[in-house]
Amino acid sequence: MIQVRELTKRYGAKTVVDHLSFTAKPGQVTGFLGPNGAGKSTTMRMIVGLDAPNSGDVLVNGKPYASSKAPLHEIGVLLEAKAVHPGRTAVSHLLALARTHGIPRSRVDEVLALAGLTAVAHKRVGAFSLGMGQRLGIAAALLGDPAVVMLDEPVNGLDPEGVLWVRNLLAGLAAEGRTVMLSSHLMSEVSLVADHLVIVGRGKLLADTTVADFVTAEGVRVVTAAPDALRTAIAAAGVTVTSTGAEELFVTGRSAREIGLAAATRGIPLFELTPQNASLEEAFMDLTRHAVEYEASR
Amino acid sequence: MKITPGGVVAAEWTKFSSLRSTWITTGISVLLLIAFGVIASASFSGDSLSAVDLALSGSILAALTVGVLGALLGASEYTTGMIRATLAAVPRRLPVLWSKSLVAGLAALVVMTAGAFGAFALGSAVLNDGVAALGLGDDGVLRTLFGAGLYLGLVAVLGVALGMLVRSSAGAIAILAGVLLILPGLVALLPDSISDPVGPYLPSNAGNAVMTLTQADGSLAPWTGLAVFAGYVVVALAAAAYRLKKTDA
Ligand SMILES: Nc1ncnc2c1ncn2[C@@H]1O[C@H](COP(=O)(O)OP(=O)(O)OP(=O)(O)O)[C@@H](O)[C@H]1O
Numbered sequence: 140m141i142q143v144r145e146l147t148k149r150y151g152a153k154t155v156v157d158h159l160s161f162t163a164k165p166g167q168v169t170g171f172l173g174p175n176g177a178g179k180s181t182t183m184r185m186i187v188g189l190d191a192p193n194s195g196d197v198l199v200n201g202k203p204y205a206s207s208k209a210p211l212h213e214i215g216v217l218l219e220a221k222a223v224h225p226g227r228t229a230v231s232h233l234l235a236l237a238r239t240h241g242i243p244r245s246r247v248d249e250v251l252a253l254a255g256l257t258a259v260a261h262k263r264v265g266a267f268s269l270g271m272g273q274r275l276g277i278a279a280a281l282l283g284d285p286a287v288v289m290l291d292e293p294v295n296g297l298d299p300e301g302v303l304w305v306r307n308l309l310a311g312l313a314a315e316g317r318t319v320m321l322s323s324h325l326m327s328e329v330s331l332v333a334d335h336l337v338i339v340g341r342g343k344l345l346a347d348t349t350v351a352d353f354v355t356a357e358g359v360r361v362v363t364a365a366p367d368a369l370r371t372a373i374a375a376a377g378v379t380v381t382s383t384g385a386e387e388l389f390v391t392g393r394s395a396r397e398i399g400l401a402a403a404t405r406g407i408p409l410f411e412l413t414p415q416n417a418s419l420e421e422a423f424m425d426l427t428r429h430a431v432e433y434e435a436s437r
Numbered sequence: 438m439k440i441t442p443g444g445v446v447a448a449e450w451t452k453f454s455s456l457r458s459t460w461i462t463t464g465i466s467v468l469l470l471i472a473f474g475v476i477a478s479a480s481f482s483g484d485s486l487s488a489v490d491l492a493l494s495g496s497i498l499a500a501l502t503v504g505v506l507g508a509l510l511g512a513s514e515y516t517t518g519m520i521r522a523t524l525a526a527v528p529r530r531l532p533v534l535w536s537k538s539l540v541a542g543l544a545a546l547v548v549m550t551a552g553a554f555g556a557f558a559l560g561s562a563v564l565n566d567g568v569a570a571l572g573l574g575d576d577g578v579l580r581t582l583f584g585a586g587l588y589l590g591l592v593a594v595l596g597v598a599l600g601m602l603v604r605s606s607a608g609a610i611a612i613l614a615g616v617l618l619i620l621p622g623l624v625a626l627l628p629d630s631i632s633d634p635v636g637p638y639l640p641s642n643a644g645n646a647v648m649t650l651t652q653a654d655g656s657l658a659p660w661t662g663l664a665v666f667a668g669y670v671v672v673a674l675a676a677a678a679y680r681l682k683k684t685d686a
């Protein structure tokens with residue numbers, strides 16, 4: 140559990156994090172969203188005590204992080220910058236971190252395998268690609284078998300396979316009852332894995348909500364061999380069905396899951412079943428529009 | 438699983454020993470110490486310098502490379518961003534500085550003490566006929582050789598402290614070279630009324646006192662000199678500790 144309370148950070152005259160409060164709970168993936176420069180990385184650095192807040196405080200698993208007897212067991216972090224000496228091998232890097240806590244060598248090999256880095260374990264990190272560096276950072280975050288895993292833009296630089304791996308990994312960690320928090324400036328990326336959303340802009344909290352609440356799905360596009368039969372199957376109060384083509388329907392008021400189940404029980408073949416929630420990214424943009432720090436001039 | 442002081446020292450040893458630059462810089466330091474000692478021992482004749490002083494004539498340059506070793510170790514935490522991972526694992530922070538200093542200091546002490554004895558042994562073997570030979574049993578020889586190891590160990594700690602303090606390799610090395618090499622030369626240019634009382638207390642002059650057999654006029658007593666140098670190291674460590682504890686990583 141991470142409890143952020145009235146956290147404020149100023150660099151000179153600029154307030155980068157402004158009375159920010161939120162809680163990331165165990166068993167959930169919390170997505171930490173905001174445009175560039177919103178203060179996400181700064182907040183994450185304050186959570187593990189790397190930067191000192193001007194006011195407010197943070198509790199990790201109910202206590203201040205610095206007072207922990209086994210910090211790596213409380214929280215594992217991946218911070219944005221590639222925080223590794225390029226001259227060290229992946230194994231030496233992890234081993235150096237592990238030794239502080241008396242974590243055995245076998246655990247180092249375990250997280251290397253988990254991150255798919257076994258083959259390059261003895262290569263110098265300086266030769267790693269961005270994605271491999273990111274995997275090493277995630278391996279380091281998992282080293283202490285932490286109750287909280289906090290990752291700053293974990294999928295940065297990862298290939299599609301890597302993105303999927305991170306997504307499954309995070310969902311798995313949350314299912315084990317751990318607190319998982321990840322930052323991103325892409326709503327589409329976070330909505331696939333997060334349960335809980337914390338959205339910030341210019342250091343201020345803009346929304347603290349669930350993905351389900353935030354996602355105002357416009358509807359579901361269905362392509363089926365029997366549009367009329369499907370219409371009847373899903374008809375109910377509050378459900379609208381519009382025909383958009385010979386075999387195409389657009390449904391609101393029913394989830395893709397409900398439509399799929401209804402079709403299956405009646406043996407109606409479906410060719411396509413697509414939730415149309417383009418509004419997700421739009422809603423995020425709307426919300427953060429007035430809080431964008433660095434905007435392309437036009 | 439928890440943080441222990443021994444664990445943090447082990448971690449710092451892992452960091453220290455897993456870098457190629459560590460071995461290269463250490464190797465160069467020993468090589469300089471021995472090579473200068475052998476060359477000076479073979480070529481110098483006269484009675485202004487003793488056999489052990491000739492054997493240690495590389496110690497001034499070795500001090501610079503050993504200091505660079507420490508400075509790189511300290512500053513690279515910041516130049517590579519590793520400090521964030523380091524401090525996230527050890528959020529109380531200061532144990533990192535103490536452990537890093539201990540590892541660099543002890544490693545330099547052990548290797549450079551061995552180097553000093555090696556330089557003395559090899560230097561004695563090729564000693565110029567014009568210089569009186571000395572043995573380990575002669576007055577002050579052991580003190581001088583162990584003194585060199587102790588001084589060079591402390592220089593490594595000074596390097597670590599400067600590296601952690603200024604957070605830049607180039608900056609730390611420049612300060613180190615300035616303090617150890619340039620400052621004594623500058624002070625020597627000042628009028629005698631200033632340079633005579635101040636000179637012996639300069640870091641490298643104070644440190645030299647413990648690793649020279651033939652003391653220069655006005656030099657501090659050997660162990661006083663080492664204590665004064667250790668004082669400078671403590672001040673640098675305190676400044677590094679203050680910055681480490683008080684500022685954002
Ligand atoms: N050490 C620092 N000194 C001064 N300003 C800083 C420092 N660190 C961050 N900032 C400023 O604070 C603001 C927030 O930065 P931060 O890196 O936390 O944003 P972010 O939300 O992580 O952005 P991104 O999505 O681009 O990673 C930015 O305007 C940045 O320039």
Ligand SMILES: [Mg+2]
Nearest residue numbers: 179180181219
């Ligand atoms: Mg960031």
